[in-house]
Amino acid sequence: MDLQAVQVGVFAFITALIGFVTYWKCRGARHSSDSNKEYFLAGGGLSWIFVAGSITLTNLSTDQLVGMNGNQMALLAWWEFAAVVGLIILAKVFLPVYYKYNCTTTTELLEKRYKDKHIRATISVLFLLGNVFIYLPIMLYTGSLFMQSMFGIDTPIIILSAVFAIVGAAYAVLGGLRAVAISDTFSGVLLLGMGIVVVLLALAAIDYDFSGIPAERLTMIGDNESPIPWHTLLTGMIFIQAFYWSTNQNITQRAMAAPTLREAQKGVFAAAAIRLLIVPAIIVLPGIVSYKLYGDIGDAAYGRVVGDLMPTWMSGAFAAAVAAAVLTSFNSFLNSSAALYVCDIHEKYISPNPNVPKLSGYITGLFVLVALLLVPVYDGADSIINLVQQLNGLLSMPILSTFVVGLVFRNVDARAAIIAVISGVGLYAFFSFVWMPLHYIHMMFFTLGFCILTALGVNRAVYGKRAELVWKSDNADAVQLDAKGG
CATH class of the missing domain: 1.20.1730.10 (Sodium/glucose cotransporter)
Incomplete structure (x- = not known):
């Protein structure tokens, strides 16, 4: 006592x-x-x-x-x-x-x-x-x-x-x-x-x-x-x-x-x-x-x-x-x-x-x-x-894709990124609850790639915008400034 x-x-x-x-x-x-x-x-x-x-x-x-x-x-x-x-x-x-x-x-x-x-x-x-x-x-x-x-x-x-x-x-x-x-x-x-x-x-x-x-x-x-x-x-x-x-x-x-x-x-x-x-x-x-x-x-x-x-x-x-x-x-x-x-x-x-x-x-x-x-x-x-990490996959890779696309590319419509996120959540839910062909960590990588490609594809096909790499567009802006004497 x-x-x-x-x-x-x-x-x-x-x-x-x-x-x-x-x-x-x-x-x-x-x-x-x-x-x-x-x-x-x-x-x-x-x-x-x-x-x-x-x-x-x-x-x-x-x-x-x-x-x-x-x-x-x-x-x-x-x-x-x-x-x-x-x-x-x-x-x-x-x-x-x-x-x-x-x-x-x-x-x-x-x-x-x-x-x-x-x-x-x-x-x-x-x-x-x-x-x-x-x-x-x-x-x-x-x-x-x-x-x-x-x-x-x-x-x-x-x-x-x-x-x-x-x-x-x-x-x-x-x-x-x-x-x-x-x-x-x-x-x-x-x-x-x-x-x-x-x-x-x-x-x-x-x-x-x-x-x-x-x-x-x-x-x-x-x-x-x-x-x-x-x-x-x-x-x-x-x-x-x-x-x-x-x-x-x-x-x-x-x-x-x-x-x-x-x-x-x-x-x-x-x-x-x-x-x-x-x-x-x-x-x-x-x-x-x-x-x-x-x-x-x-x-x-x-x-x-x-x-x-x-x-x-x-x-x-x-x-x-x-x-x-x-x-x-x-x-x-x-x-x-x-x-x-x-x-x-x-x-x-x-x-x-x-x-x-x-x-x-x-x-x-x-x-x-x-x-x-x-x-x-x-x-x-x-x-x-292990349960936490698997449940994380439903949200983590679709969310990360919006940051990757937003930081790496310009001229991407936000609606395209949102569609990609929703599609990615649905895809990983399918992997988690219906069919998991590979280890869930591999499928998270696959889901990230799917979301990025979906965002860029929808941006072009649905909203008629062509995404530009940030570094490429930055270099183009610099060339234009140089040409103008800026």
Whole structure:
């Protein structure tokens, strides 16, 4: 009983400390007069440290810790190694364009490149569908599942999910992105530290001896039957990462909240370094060890390792770290979802000057309610992380195609891009639910190519426009200026 009191006391103290430090940092910050920029981009005042911290912890939550360790194999580390490439693409390719166009949302770039607000709203709706129907409920479910398996409690998952949802929504509604990013960073330091401790405890539990674990669990070269066949690294994997890190509002919003492009790039490169050096071990080694200790136990692996191996006196701190990870990822997605609705839909079609904090509060409440209702849908899934990636394919490649076409070509009608997106969603739905001829990562690559070709073909055949490569048209403009003596 005394140890339980210590656990609860440590958990409460650390959680309260993170909340207090977040409040203290937010209170002393300078605020922008632009309500959208203040609420959704922290007034453009995030230093590179908070950019890196928020990007890291927005991505690294229980869906990663539970889902990836739940595969109980080293192969899943490829998601993290490939993410480094995605972050570099964000820093060097996309961020300069977002800052050039002074974007609040990633989809604002589409409106400015296509000169059409409807494509911005269409892609925002797709992002919102992914956030509300996939990411938010999965975060609540995996966080609650972890707490159940770690502490061996009988509290229903829906009750634990409701607690996470209410507290996470409070951060997002009351503090905006500034509070979200600051709490992300402090929570991230705690989570990464505790994650490393778990890795060391797990390795010590098997005396650093991996004998007896099947070779397919340890290899980094996946065969055709594995979750990541080696050849998928050459096709769809890089584009999945480009979508997630470079066009996804939930991630990119943090990098767009720095005062300068250079400061944002520093934060993204720091996040890439963390992703390369620390995260892979955290998301695969405990799962591999759990296979040797318990056999094939799936998504319960991480919670079981932590519950069995971590000293009781330390488990309160780890519970605080996990709770912080769930809350920060959840509130990050809530804030980004509110930004998409307010900036891309409400202000464009309903009212141009709403009360941003009040409207965001209402829409956040709606998103939370829907996410909670969907938690039971994901209960009992064979592999959360593989399910997430497959569902992602419905939206990710069609969305990415609009950015590729918009940045690489000029003179493309927005309606052609929208038709391509709708066609791409339908095509991948067919692959997912009717006929999957190749691995789903290959089919994501195929879907991207289909969407790009469809946009260009419809643009020419239906709307009578000939797309021009940006670099080619830029060179032509330069020649004309030279000829005029400009």
